[in-house]
Amino acid sequence: MDSPPKTHPWWKAAVAYQVYPRSFQDSNGDGIGDLPGLISRLDYLHTLGIDLLWITPVYASPQVDNGYDISDYQAIDPTFGTLADVDRLIAECHQRGIRLIMDLVINHCSAQHPWFKAARSARDNPYRDWFIWRDPVDGREPNNWASHFAPSAWTLDEATGQYYLHTFAREQPDLNWQHPPVRAALHAMIRWWLARGIDGFRLDAISYIDKAERRELDMAFLFEPVSDVYAHGMQPGRLKEILTRWQTGLHGRAWVGLGFNNHDQARVVSAFGDDSAEHRGASAKCFGTLLLTLQGTPFIYQGEELGMPNVAFEHIDDYQDLNTHHRYRQNMAKGWTPERALAEEHAFSRDNARTPMPWDASTHAGFTTGTPWLAVGPSFNTVNVATALADEGSVFHHYRQLIALRKQWPALVHGDFVRLDADDGPVFAYSRSFDDSRLLVVMNLGSAPASFSALPAGCELLLGNLPAGAASDKLLPWEARVYRFVD
Structure with a gap:
């Protein structure tokens, strides 16, 4: 049996927790979660036993795609707080023995970023080559590439007569990673954040970025189990084969980040397990056991430790997610009935994971004193932090025991x-x-x-x-x- 090195990277033994700040805790009553709210809940995360916190983007942004369209990489969006709040978050995390990593969105930026504003001002602008431009072909898009959020990955800039590439929304132009000044600017920004005390980054959309072959990352997220369940439904045999292949194939060679849900995916207890009243708790604990007994760094997504299920909003307008509305329109264009198209979103909408964190059974689940940006899930009366903390048999306490077990037994890590x-x-x-x-x-x-x-x-x-x-x-x-x- 292999032995780990005498000193091994801290992130291999870590148990991580992902927070979607917009939906975690609001501190000022505007209905949107923020950094002061997150700081106020760090003791809860410390009680759970995690030692790595990942937060999704809080940078300055027009919020077309909930912060994944960044207009200033070195500023915090006022919706979430200030740079001083980030500094306090770093200090408060470190005081509790929790490392902090941030999402790093560098495949694209916002169309409101000064770089892109300059680039589209004229074809000969020095920033033009920071993005990817193509001439029309027969008066249309350069090719048939599709965007994740639109029929085409190309949008015409009428002022300059060229199309620009956007893998995601048209408000998220792709950066040209073949252009050395782009790399230099982004590398400088990364060093700036590291000097500020951030412990690392989760690289968003890394597969789309032009980069040298065979350059190592510390770890890559394992998405195949989730994509397979989305494609084929939950089939135990398929899930076991996928996990076994990765566990045996990577042992001693590489490392993965493990997770069965995140801010872009349906809730694990609904997609993989059984969210009925009879089996929700047991199936949530079952997948917690699976997550925390495999090799790889486990990532718990906020509310997963409560067994939060999907939501089933009654109308498409109740959803806020850009991708949800894009897919709904596509399915309606195929001739689907509204009921069928809405049922698809009940199962797969990213908003399933983005409803506010339920802290208690009070109005708006203790998330905000105002009107939440997205409705609270209907299960909050029974599935909430206060109820879970008071029940020694809750999903929360089982996750807490699993985390302690993983830290006690090196076999579960190495x-x-x-x-x-x-x-x-x-x-x-x-x-x-x-x-x-x-x-x-x-x-x-x-x-x-x-x-x-x-x-x-x-x-x-x-x-x-x-x-x-x-x-x-x-x-x-x-x-x-x-x-x-x-x-």
Whole structure:
């Protein structure tokens, strides 16, 4: 079995938590989460046990795409606070032993950024080459490339008669990474933030950026499980095969960031699990067990530790997400009924993950004293932080126990992975081994009872998500157990 180096990167042993600041905690009653609100909730994150915090963009932005259209990389949008608030956030995180990383959006910027304003002012402007321009072809777009948020990835700048490239919204022009001054300016900005005390970055849309081949990143996010569930629905056999392939293929060679949901994806308990009243808690704990017992840095998305489900807004106008409205229009153009098109968004809208964090059962879930920018999810009366903290059997406390277990057993961080089940059924069983310790993880990825081979002799139950018999070979729906081999 492989041993880690005597000193290994801190981020391998870290447990990360992602915050979408707009939806986390509002401090001034304007209905939008902000940095002072986030700072006021750091003790909650410290109680959970995380030691790495990732926040999505809070830079100056017109907010066309909720901050992923940046107009000034070295300023904070007044919606979220000030640079002084960032400095205080860094200090307060570090005081609690939490490192802070920020989203870095450098594939594109905002059309309101001074760079792009200068670039579109004239073809001979020095900033013109900072972006990607093409002449029309037969009076139309240069090619048939599609944008994520629009039918075409090209928009005509009528003043100069050329099209500019935007992989995302037309208000998000792509930067030209082949142009050395672009790289120099962005590198300088990155160094500026690091000098300010930021511990690192999550690189957004990195696959679109022109870059040298085979240059190493510290880790890459593993998105295949989510994309497969979106394409094929939750199939335990497919999920087990994907995770096994990555766990065995990367061991000792590379590292991944693990997560089953984020600000762009549906809630894990709804997309992967069972969000019915009967099984929501157990399935949320089951996927928490899976996340925190695999190799890779686990990323918990805000509210995941509560078992927050998707929302099902009654009308498309209740959704705020740009991509949701784009997909809805596309589906309506295909001839879908409004009911079918809306059901698609119930399942896949990014707003499923962006509803305000439910802190308690009060008005607007304790998120704001004003009107929230996006409606609070209807489950907040029962699925909220206050209720979870008061219930020792809650999803929150199970996540807390899992995090503590991961920190106690190096095998869950550095150990090798061996799959022990042999079919496409709902039971997923695997071992994690490191030095003299060996752990066994077994779970039922389904809403019906299941059986598995009898436990090997000498197994001691460390943690389970349901009060079932520790030695039983019968698993209740969504039951998950972690054992250690004593002998």
